[in-house]
Amino acid sequence: MATYEKRRAAVTPTAAAGSGLGDEAEFLLQADVTAMVREALLKVLEARPEEPVSFLADYFERLVLSSSGAAGEAAAELSGPMQRLSRALWYVRLAHHSHRTAFNNNISTAYEVLGAGGRRRRLGVDGRLYSELLRRICQHGDAPQEVAAELLRRVQCRDHEAVPFDVFRYGVLTCFVLLEFVTKARMLYDVLDSGAGVADKSVCQAVLCTLEEALGASGLSVPVRYLEAGSRLGPDCLALAMDRALQERKLSTTMSREEFLKKATALFVAKVKPVE
Amino acid sequence: MSGAPGPGRAPLPCTARPAAPLQLPGGAEAARPGVAVIDVRFPRGSAADVHEIVFKNFYTAFLSVRAQRAGPPGPRKWVTCLRDLRLMPCPHTEPGAQDYFSLRRSQMLCDMEQVTALRFILRQPSPAWLHFGIEELQLFPPGSKTPPQDVPSWLSQLSPPEQPPSLHGLPDPEKVAAEVQQMWALTEVVRARQAAARIGRFDVSAALTRSTGGPGGDGGDGTHTHVRWDPRSAAGTQRCRAPSAGGRLLRRQPAVLQLSPAGCSRSRRGCCN
Numbered sequence: 001m002a003t004y005e006k007r008r009a010a011v012t013p014t015a016a017a018g019s020g021l022g023d024e025a026e027f028l029l030q031a032d033v034t035a036m037v038r039e040a041l042l043k044v045l046e047a048r049p050e051e052p053v054s055f056l057a058d059y060f061e062r063l064v065l066s067s068s069g070a071a072g073e074a075a076a077e078l079s080g081p082m083q084r085l086s087r088a089l090w091y092v093r094l095a096h097h098s099h100r101t102a103f104n105n106n107i108s109t110a111y112e113v114l115g116a117g118g119r120r121r122r123l124g125v126d127g128r129l130y131s132e133l134l135r136r137i138c139q140h141g142d143a144p145q146e147v148a149a150e151l152l153r154r155v156q157c158r159d160h161e162a163v164p165f166d167v168f169r170y171g172v173l174t175c176f177v178l179l180e181f182v183t184k185a186r187m188l189y190d191v192l193d194s195g196a197g198v199a200d201k202s203v204c205q206a207v208l209c210t211l212e213e214a215l216g217a218s219g220l221s222v223p224v225r226y227l228e229a230g231s232r233l234g235p236d237c238l239a240l241a242m243d244r245a246l247q248e249r250k251l252s253t254t255m256s257r258e259e260f261l262k263k264a265t266a267l268f269v270a271k272v273k274p275v276e
Numbered sequence: 277m278s279g280a281p282g283p284g285r286a287p288l289p290c291t292a293r294p295a296a297p298l299q300l301p302g303g304a305e306a307a308r309p310g311v312a313v314i315d316v317r318f319p320r321g322s323a324a325d326v327h328e329i330v331f332k333n334f335y336t337a338f339l340s341v342r343a344q345r346a347g348p349p350g351p352r353k354w355v356t357c358l359r360d361l362r363l364m365p366c367p368h369t370e371p372g373a374q375d376y377f378s379l380r381r382s383q384m385l386c387d388m389e390q391v392t393a394l395r396f397i398l399r400q401p402s403p404a405w406l407h408f409g410i411e412e413l414q415l416f417p418p419g420s421k422t423p424p425q426d427v428p429s430w431l432s433q434l435s436p437p438e439q440p441p442s443l444h445g446l447p448d449p450e451k452v453a454a455e456v457q458q459m460w461a462l463t464e465v466v467r468a469r470q471a472a473a474r475i476g477r478f479d480v481s482a483a484l485t486r487s488t489g490g491p492g493g494d495g496g497d498g499t500h501t502h503v504r505w506d507p508r509s510a511a512g513t514q515r516c517r518a519p520s521a522g523g524r525l526l527r528r529q530p531a532v533l534q535l536s537p538a539g540c541s542r543s544r545r546g547c548c549n
Contacts, residue, residue, distance in 0.1 A: 174466055181462045188455040194447045203447070211456055215463055233457050239449035246446065264459070271467040 036063070047109075048102030049094035058090070081129060088114040089136055097176040107169050127157035130168060134175050141179035144258065147265040151178050154274040167275055174272055178265070185264040189257050198254040205255075206245035208263055210238060215267060287414040288324050292316045295398060295409045308406060312336075314396040316413070323390040327418035329379040335408040337367035338399040341384070343391045352392055357384040360399075367402040381418070 028034050040059055049055035088110035095102040114133065115125040134156055138148035155171045157163050192207065193199035214229040231237065295312035318324055323346045341358040358379065364372035381388055394415070400408040 170469060173469065177462050177466050181459060184455055184459045184462065188452065188459065191451045191455060192447045199447075207452060207456060211460060214460055215467075229460055230457075233453055233460060235449040235453040238453050238456065239446060242446050242449070242452070268459075268463050268466070271463050273467075273469075 046102065046105045047091075047094045048099050050096060055094060084114055084116065085129060085133060085136070088133060089140070092133075092137065092172055093140070097173055097180070103173070104169065107172055108165070110172075111165055111168050125163045125168060126159065127161040127163055128159040130163045130171065131156040131159070134171055137172065137175045138179070141176075141182075143179055143182050144261055144265075147178070147182065147262065147269070150265070150269050151175065151272060154269065154272050157275060171275065178268065181268050182261065182265060185261050186257070188264070189260050192260075198256065199260065200246070200249075201253040201255040202245040202249040203242050204260050204263075206241040207238065208260075208267065210241050211264075212267055215271065287330075288318065288326070288417055290316050290318050290394075290415060292413055310400050310402075312398045312400075312409060314398065314410060314413075316394040316396070316415070318392060321392065323392045324415075325418055326388040326391050326394070326415050327381045328416040329394075330376070330412075330414045330416065331410045332376050332412040333363050333372065333374060334411050335364075335373045335405040336398040336400055336410060337362070337364045337402065337408075339363055339410075340397040340399075341379075342395040342397065343386070343388060344393040344395070345387075346390045346392050354395070355386045357386055357388065359385065367400060368404050373405075 040056060043059060044052055044055060047055060091106045091110040091113065094106050097103050110133075111125060114129055115123055131152065134152055135148070138152070151174065155174055157167065157171075188207070189199060189204075192204060210232060214232045293315045295314045298309050298311045298313065326343070329341070339358065339361045340356065341361075342354050343357050344352050344354050346352050361379075363375070363377065396410060396413075398408060398410065
């Protein structure tokens with residue numbers, strides 16, 4: 001009895017809202033909204049942007065543009081190299097380079113966008129576009145000019161060369177890692193100057209020398225190298241090195257932030273294998 | 277004595293008579309009593325201090341060790357150092373039957389100084405193992421420890437030898453270490469990667485020797501000032517431009533070429549230039 005009543009009671013509200021529900025479901029189906037939202041979510045998962053809201057906004061905007069401008073070649077947005085470049089730049093900056101799969105996805109999308117052919121253009125990314133993209137990445141990330149130039153000299157391709165995807169990915173990843181390295185070097189300088197604004201030269205030298213030694217151990221097997229670097233870069237060893245440097249110095253000179261950055265990034269760039 | 281001693285340790289020289297099974301007096305046929313005795317004597321009747329006994333078991337279940345000491349008061353006497361040490365957890369089964377054992381001075385019941393002879397009494401009560409004994413018997417005097425292995429200096433320095441007396445004027449080492457370690461990790465990321473694909477850049481730098489002098493081929497971006505002609509580098513696959521033009525080769529990757537005929541003709545023109 002009770003179950004029958006319960007069932008009857010259950011039926012009536014659904015019947016009442018059933019019409020409402022049916023309308024809503026039909027509406028969604030009609031407008032293709034479900035599929036669209038699902039697509040959008042899939043894209044977000046693929047790209048893992050650091051600002052998902054702006055990513056979604058841009059995605060829907062492009063959707064609108066492409067659906068409305070299907071008639072005209074308002075994929076003139078696609079044809080110009082500058083627009084393609086900015087599009088690729090946007091893609092490539094979405095996810096942090098440590099989210100490896102998302103980053104790789106974004107890079108492949110950027111590669112396709114950059115390499116899309118227009119009416120008169122061949123498919124493929126040539127060296128000019130690639131170098132320009134790298135330059136813009138470094139510029140956007142506030143890397144100092146000569147540092148970026150030094151890295152680009154190793155990684156860029158000549159204008160006429162066709163850039164395969166692997167090289168493209170390598171170059172873009174290296175640029176992003178350089179940007180993060182520069183940020184870290186800046187933070188390190190802030191720690192080293194202890195709020196004074198300028199850091200002592202010998203202390204900076206000591207720290208940079210320790211880093212260089214830790215990096216320089218090559219030819220050992222990989223686990224041993226990590227252990228050794230870890231022990232060299234531990235707080236106690238660093239404190240010793242800095243203390244020794246402070247005691248051994250004769251004159252107290254300072255090292256400016258730019259000089260510190262230059263030396264630190266020189267260590268980094270030395271390890272970048274050039275593209276050949 | 278067979279077997280090599282551990283690094284840096286020299287076993288005491290001694291002679292051991294092979295294991296002699298106990299026999300009942302008057303027994304005609306050879307019985308298998310399950311007890312055997314090994315006598316170990318030092319050469320020329322000398323005495324030694326025994327710190328460690330190392331051997332490899334061969335199906336002996338229980339071991340007793342007696343030592344003959346040259347005690348200062350009076351004649352030498354036999355003292356029991358080990359009584360019925362169980363070598364095999366179950367005498368009938370395999371575990372422990374061929375294990376290596378090391379008996380230290382601390383495990384023994386008496387002092388092992390000035391020992392002139394040692395007697396190993398082996399017992400194997402199980403009928404499963406007919407032949408049993410001890411192999412690779414070695415005796416070690418005290419004071420011979422294994423020397424430390426060669427460890428790298430950075431590993432042996434587990435605790436820092438000195439601490440900086442004060443951290444005044446030093447930036448916080450924890451923070452510095454954190455930042456430097458992250459920088460190191462980033463550099464390692466880059467060092468480990470390399471572009472798997474190659475551009476296939478052929479820089480044909482043509483040599484103008486010093487005698488001919490002349491303008492070096494300015495290769496486009498002006499980076500080459502001298503030029504060196506190496507005919508080997510130009511061998512084979514690609515045709516090269518004349519040196520005076522400072523040739524650079526144009527090479528397209530095949531994946532890019534699969535397109536419109538316009539693309540092909542352009543690339544062909546580029547390659548054959």
